[in-house]
Amino acid sequence: CQKQLDVNPRERILETSYYQNQQEAFTGLVAVYDQLGNQSSGYLTKLNLFSSASDDHFAGADSPSDLGDMQVMNNYTVNSLSGGPSYLWSKGFTGVYRANILLKKIEGITMDASTKARYIAEAKALRAIFYFDLVRIFKNIPLILAPVEPSGMFDVTQVAPADVYKQIETDLTESLSALPVTIPTADAGRLSQGAVHAVLGKVYLWEEKWGPAAAAFALVNGTAPGASTYGYKLLPKFADLWNWKNKFNSESILELSYNTTSNMGWSNVGSREGNVMGILVGPRNYVPVIAAQAPDYVSGWSVMPITKELFDLIHYDPRNKPTVANLDSLEKAGIVTYKHANDNTGYFVEKYAGRVSTKAAVGQLELNFGQNMYEIRLADTYLMEAEALLKSGAAVGSGTRAYIFLNAVRARVGLNPVAVTMDNIMKERRLEMVAEGQRWFDLVRWGLAPTKLAFKGFQANKNETLPIPQAELNNTKILQSKEWGGTK
Amino acid sequence: QDIPVTGKVTEQNGSPLPGVTVKLDGTTRAASTDANGVFSIQAPVGGKLTISLIGMAAQTVTVPADGRINVSLTADSKDLTEVVVVGYGTQKKALVTGSISSVKAKDLESMPINRVEQALQGRTSGLTIASGNGQPGSASTVRVRGFTSFASSGNNDPLWVVDGVIVDNGGIGYLNQSDIESIEVLKDAASQAIYGARAANGVIIISTKKGKEGRLSINYNGFYGTQAPAKKLKLLNASEYAMIRNEAYSNSFNAATDGTFTLPYSNPSSYGEGTDWQSVVFNDDARRQTHEFSVSGGTNKSTFYTSFGYLDQEGIVATPISNFNRANIRINSTFKPAKWISFGENLGYSHSVNSSLGNTNSEFGGPLSSAIHLDPITPVIQTDPTAIGKSPYTIANIIKDPATGFPYGISGPVGQEMSNPLAYIQTRLGNYGWDHNIVGNAFLEIEPIENLKFRSSLGTKLAFYGSESYTPLFWLSPSNTNTKANFYREMNMTINYNWENTISYSKSYGKHHAYAILGQGYYMDNNNRGLNVRFNNIIAQDFYQSNLNYKPATADIQGDGSDATLHVVNSLFTRVTYDYDEKYLFTGIIRRDGSSRFGTNNRFGYFPSASIGWVPTKEGFWKENNIVNFLKLRGSYGITGNDAIGDFSYVSLVNSGRNYTFGTTDASIIGWSPAALSNPDLKWEETRQTDIGLDATLFNDFTLSASYFKKKTIGVLQTPSIPLYLGAAGGAAENVGDMQNTGIEFEIGYRKKIGELNLGINANLSTLKNKVTKLLPGREFIEDNAQSFQGMGNFTRTGIGRSFNEFYGYEVAGIFQTQAEVNAYRGPGGTVLQPTAKPGDIKFANLDGNESINGSDRTYLGSPLPKYTYGITINLAYKNFDFVAFGNGVGGNMIFQGLRRLDVTYGNWQNSVLDRWTPTNPSTTVPRVADKDLNGNYTKFSKNYLEKGDYFRLKTLQVGYNFPANVTKKIGAQKVRVYLMSENLWTITKYTGYDPEIGGTVLGVDRGIYPQARSFMVGLNVGF
Structure with missing residues (x-):
């Protein structure tokens, strides 16, 4: 009668019998990318949460309690039980897990070596992208680099933010060589060397490593506007960026992709x-x-x-x-x-x-x-390079790289050149990238959030990060950040 | 010298008693009465005839010279000859050593019961039953002696066994109540263990009626009535609403962000009463009717029982889209062509059609929830020409009243998915769900030598079910629109079966009586498969026109399907019973089950039990007296199991659907990743139960049954949520903890004849204490299957030393009266704890004593589980009149009153808001009103949300009149009874919501439950 109890799982595939070939590895890779564009069942995205918190937007919606998880970002009453922190935490660590499981399983798969190296590079770079958001949003996070064994799942502890940044740099740097320089249209959306350099530059910028940041952006931006090794060019018409048909255009570096055919209800x-x-x-x-x-x-x-x-x-x-x-x-x-x-x-x-x-x-x-939504586009890296150069003390006068790239962004929309000053860069970034999810992070990075966002209730030394979701503290060794009433 | 003796046996009230045994003493000669209560037998004048029927006091009469005997039997309060159904057999009640409660057909006669769970509520001890909601045809939550498991998916539901066929919990609704002969609830492990792996949540055995030897018996029972809601919420009228809205706006106004100060309503009193949305959705005259017709009879070679039943019930909420009807046919027959062989079948078929609101206890989307929230200023139908010329009435596809052509009123302030209930009804007209169920078994029994029986039974549940719906183009609100008319059809089928073979032998040797049964069973269920299809852009204008012959473009046809994973259980079981002189009693059971739900390491489980009983009143030293007529002491211990954890929970599966888009093809690429962690050591959940009790007859008229039980579940099966940082979609199923239920149960009966008045009272009371005693190492609590409410997060928690899913939130320390009080409320380090608070806001207790009010200040606030449940039935009969009152209640529980949505800022309020805090109304517990709830008065779950859930409900009240025999004879009937009946006539409770009876995984969570109706009915019962 033992045999009668072995029922057919009806197409339910066991983890132990999956990840056997290149195609299955690829589906594992797709699952990692899936988290990039992840949206919550309550309509939350990184973009709408932090836009609600910024001085460019209100949360809006029907009433002050409609889409409450955005409202609490808007009025700074967010707490550890709110939906926003929980969604962002989960989104990031789910991405990390999917990358980790692929990195673990792919070792045992017999497949084309360069394809394998590329998948590994993509998984690592994506893991770095998830960690970059996690560490800047929550600051005190665990650094998990392999699937956690069930026996140790409650023993995970947080690490110093610097360790996370170090791992992000390592993952991004290591992934570069195995990634393609450019991506054919059919594969667009997957990571290229250019995209990874851009992410790396942005990470350096957050770490205030001005020199490395400028260097990374220089690789992305090229010797002159329009002369990028990776083929990046500003679109001639600003408005064309928002034509939904112009997916993966020449200005797009890291893009979150969506489609109309998945039948969401x-x-x-x-x-x-x-x-x-x-x-x-x-x-x-x-x-x-x-x-x-x-x-x-x-x-x-x-x-x-x-x-x-x-x-x-x-x-x-x-x-x-x-x-x-x-x-x-x-x-x-x-x-x-x-x-x-x-x-x-x-x-x-x-x-x-x-x-x-x-x-x-x-x-x-x-x-x-x-x-699709831009996570990083060329105008952004132009402006970030100008900022990194300015902060690094490089020359920024007329004819310098900082000057040329800042004003290339302006010239595209027919505006006259301006001098490279922090005020001008900040204003340009704000107007160029309205509703693209950058503003709140920029204000925090520039230390301007407490003043610019005071009217919404932003408190310095608290609201620069989000509280760690309450559920993560339950029965675990994770500690709440000091800023949020904890001890970490 | 034998003469023909004839006679008639009747009840006290004159109705004939069929099936009564008439036996001539000292011989084996016996006869039984026919449907008219008439018997005939050969007996000598002066011989003694013993006239007996189960449940009635036997009488012995002497045969008179004329051979004519008329006897009237009275109910026997001792009930010692009564038989109860146990697993795979029956047992004399006097000999039962387990804890079993019974409900008999007689208790259910003419009761307004649509589903079998309602037949049990309040009628036996040891059960916690709460109606899921008042939608006609909906199921109730049934718990036998508390909770044995944590998870929601059926794990706490009892095992239903109908004529030996195991029927899944959701599927029990197919039964017609008048077909039920008896219901037995097996409460202790000794009774349950024979069902082993699936018995831990209790077993409920239902036997359907069989035909009896004798004349044809034909019966009709039916009733017809009207239903109305028993209660309406007290909501604000239009001017009150406008006044409160103005106040909420003013209290939240912030000049820095909110522009110019403009009150939403400049002249609140001008709006008057406004719209009463509750009366728009409620129907005060919803009809219901039930008709049951049966024919039964038989000979000594065969018997049959066949019945037809039909019920039709309209819902009291949004009646056009809330109604239910069901038709039943039953054919039960047995054949006994020779003394050693019998065979037969019990077969029930039902077909039901229902329209359901869908959201029957949900804050989202239902018409009832809309009625609670919609502002009373918006008219039901918008006839104002200025308004009609403007948005939103100019938006395409708004719904219009078919009678007047005017659009249904659309609320400006209240949006989300809420809508005018009448408009909503128009978008769902005609949609329905349906099912066909065939549940039954065929059996063969052979008795090759006396007392050795071999029985084989093949049972099946065959179900077909599905739904049809048409969705027109509509615009109800910005987030409730449909831009493609579509027609949807779904069809599913289930073929479950089980095959059981038993061999039994009984032997008496002097005063020793022994019985043994050995059996084997194979069970396969969850064999479901389904298909559905949706035609988009169908040309039909409404549901009634829609069909699948209207082919849209291929791209507009969407189809999908589903396959379930089989669940297989393989079993061996045995039971031995022994008694000496009905004085010393013993029962032993062991069952071995294998389940497909576990890995090979722990696939098989053994479930033993033993029980003993002693009847001291049978001892020689016990003098016969009028105080204790009968006493039985009993005790049992046993282990039962539960495998309801879902399939393949012990391994990690990979799931697709982790899709992404590459390139510009506008199509998804399929991604796969693991769905959960694995746990190959997953094993049986075991429930160990001790039961001590007594059954007694006292003062000749009282029966008493009392039990104490302690039930401990070891290794509760659960898929606990895991920290999100692990990134896996789900954890592995685990044996996460231990849980204990203890309680005391009493059942009391009293029967007395006072002159021409027959009085009967039955009452029961059960207590229940549920406690989690252990969780996985390092875990103080779990929040799986916790309840949450919009942005509030989880508000229940299961912790060590606490009961299953207790309410968990903030303690309220009062209401801030002044800004100075707000500023003075500081942590030990001097930080202002509630910096955004204003006078009138709730002061939350800083339980962890640190510098902020946060998640760690929450505490356990009470349990939704009733501490005690009780029921009482009073029967009176006087001459031709009879009267039944039946009520039930619960106590000691809390209810979450979640009738107002957090995200619908401008929704209407219950009138408790009129007692809100204002500077001139400082002594109140209701915080101030404010559009922006920065302090979390409502968005933080605090004790303010909880109310006491105690209630007592007069469930049924019935008065009947039996026409005297001389009248009924004229139409050839044996019995004609008319009756008036009311259901849910009266409920005593302090709870402020619609209905304190709220079922669900976690009881007592009210999100706007569809309330039960109060009904008044008139009925007729005729027997031929």
Whole structure:
């Protein structure tokens, strides 16, 4: 009767019998990439959480408690039980685990050696990317470099942030040689040497290692604008960056990809590949009145309305129109109506607001926008190099690299050159990358968050990081950060 | 000299008693009464006839010269001859050494019971039963002697055995209550162990009615009635709502971020009463009806029982999309062509069709939740031309009232997925779910030599179920829209079966009586497979037009399917019973089960039990007296198991769906990664139970049954959540802890005839203390299957020394009265603990004594598990009238009152908010109102959310009238009874929600439960 009890698992595959060949290794690699674009079932993304916390946006939404996990980021009442920290922590460590399991299993797989080396390099670089977010968001984290055995799963302890940064640098540096220089379109989205150099530069910038940062960005940016070894070029038209068809364009370095065909529905938000930002940022109860003149926005949820302060700054900038959906003026002109929801300013995110014309054909249409999101793009690395050079004490006058690259970003939108000063760089970064998830991190990096974000309740020496999720402290050796009432 | 003796046996009230045995003393000659209560037998004048029927006091009468005898039997309070069903057999109640509670058909007659769980609630001790919700046809949560396991997926549900066929918990709803002959609840390990690996949560054995030898018996019972909600919440009217909204806005206004100060409503009192959304969703006249018809009879060679039942019940909430009907057919027959062989079948078929709200205890999306939250200012139907000309009424696909053509009112303030309930109903009209169930068995029994029986039984559950739905284009709110009309059909099937073979032998030698049974069983379940298809952009305009012949473009056809993993159990079992003179009693059981759910290391489990009994009243030294007529002391110990952990939990599986997109093809690439960690040492969950009790008859009229039990579960099976830093989607299933349940149970019966009044009272009381005694090393608590509420996070926790899923949150230290109090509330180091608080906000206790109010200040706040449950039934009969009152209750538990959503800031309030803190109303426990809850008055789970859950409910009240025999004879009937009945007439509780009876994995979590209806019915019972 023993035999009768051996039932057929019906296509459920045992871990011990998986990871046998190159194809299975590849599916393991895809699972690591999957975490890059991960969105929570409650519509949370790294971008919308930290945008809500910044001075460029409010959390918005329908009411002060709608999408509460974004509201607590906005008003700085986030705590260790909030959904945001838990999502970000889980997103990062899930990515780390998937990289670790692949790195462990791939050793035993017989496959083409250079492909194997490339998979290993990608897994390591992705692990570094996850750790980079984890360490800057939570500061005190464990550093796990292999799948934890169940027997030791409660014994994991945190390490000094410096150790994490060191491992990130090691992983990124080690991965470089096995990665391709450029990626053919069919594989676009996978890591190249250029992307890894850009990540490395950004890591150095956070560590205030100005020289290495400038050097890494120099590799990415090339000898002159448009002359990158990796083929990176600014798109001639700023607005084209936001045409969802222009995926993996020449300006894109590290891009989070989404698609319209994964059939996401209300019950499986976050577990499929549609981009939820399209519906989130659209104006609520949007109705075209004069159809011919009204943009074809999908009626959305009014998340991340743009602050009046930012609008006043960008209003007369050439990037205004591709950046801001100005519902205020459309409504005043009698062209459209929409609901003035929570923290309404009348200004919404234009860059990726969902459009009727870009809606998916299958699934819950408003959840399946296929627009990709930039994690790092060339204008960003141009500006970061200028900043690194300035901070490193390099010459920044007219004709220097810092000057040329800062002003290349401006020239693309038809603006005159300006001098390389921190103020100019900061302003350029802000206007160039509205709603791209950089602003809050920039303010923290520059030490300006306590002043710029005081109106929202930001407290210095506390809100620079998020609390470690309460569930992680339960029954484990993980300690809460001092800033959040703990001892670490 | 024998003469033909004829006679009639009746009950006290004159109704005939069929199946009564009439035996001539000193001979084996016997006869039984037919459906009219009539018997005939050959007997000598002056001979003694013993007239007996189970449950009735036997009488001995002397045969008179004319051979005519009429006897009226009275109920026997001693019930010593009563037989109870035990696993794989029956046993005389007087000899039972386990703890078994019974409910008989007589107790259920004409009761308004749609599902079998309701037949048990309050009628036996040892059970905690709470209706899942008031949606017609929905299941109840049933716990036998507490919780033995942590996990949610059925692990705590008892094993249901219907005529020997194991039926999964969700599938028990197919039974028709009037087909039930008896229900036995096996509560202690000694009774359960015969079901071994699946018995730890208790076993409930249901026997359906069989035909009896004699004349055809034809019965009809039916009732018809109306239902209404028993209670409405007290919600704010429109002007109160506007006033509170203004106050909440003002209290949160921040000039730095909020622009100009503009009150939401400039003149609150102008709105008057506004819309009462509850009366929009509730139906005060929802109909229900039940009809049951049966025919039974038999000869000494064969018997049959066949029945047809139909019930139809409308829901009281959103009736057009909440209703249920079920039709049943049953055919039970036995054949005994020769003395040594019998065979037959018990076969039940049911077909049900239901429309369900879906979210019956959920804060999300249901019409009831919308009715609680929608602002009372929005009209049900928007007829104002100015409003109709503007957004949102100009948005495409808004829903209009079919009668008037005007759009249904759309709330401005309340969004999310909430919507006008009438509009919501329009989007789901016609959608339904259905099922066909065939559950039954066929058996063969051979008795080659006397007392040696071989029995083989093949049982099956064959189920087909599915649903059909049409979703029109609609716009209900920004986050509740559909832009592609679609039609969806789902079909599933299950074929489970079990095959059991037993051999038994009984032998009496003098005063020694012994019985042994040896059996083998093979069980296969979860054999499910399903297919579904969705046609998008279907051209049909509504559900009734939709069908799959309207082919859309290929890209608009989506299909999917599913296969479940088989669950197989292989068993050997034996039971031995012995008694000496019915005085010293012993039962021993051992079962060996193998389950497909465990790895080869721990695949088989052994489940032994033993029980003993002693009947001192049978001893020579016990003088017959009128105080203690009968006394039995019993004790048992045994081990039972539980394998309900899910399949392949002992290994790590890899899952797909970790997809990503490369390139510009706009398509997903499939990624795989492990789903969980593995644990090859996973083993059986074991429950060890000690039971001590007594059964007694006192003062001739009282019966008393009392038990004490201690039940300890070792190695509770659970897939505990693991730290997120491990990154794996899930942990391995583990034997994570030990848990103990202890309790005392009483069942008391009293029967008395006072003149023409027959009085019967049955009452029961059970206590339960549930405690987790051990968890894995290093773990003080677990939060798996914990309950959470929107942004609040988990608010229940299972900790060592605590009961399963106790409420866990912040203690309230009061309400801040002044800003000075806020500023003075500091940690030991001087940090202001609640810097964002304002006067009127909750002061949370700083339990960990550090410098902040955070997660570690939370504590255990009470248990959702009732400390005691009880029930009482009173039967009265006077001449032709009869009366039944039945009530049940629970006490000592807490309920989470989660009727207001945290993320719907502008939703309506319950009128308790009128007692909110204001400078002029300082002594209150209700914090101030504020749009932005920076202090967490509501977003932090505090004791303010908990209420006492004690209740007593008058469940059924029935008054009947039996037409006298001279009237019924005119239409040829034996019995004609009419009755009036009310269900849930009256509930005593302090709980402020709709209904204090809330089932679920964790009891007592109210997210807006669909309440049970109060109904009034009129019924008719006719027997031929």
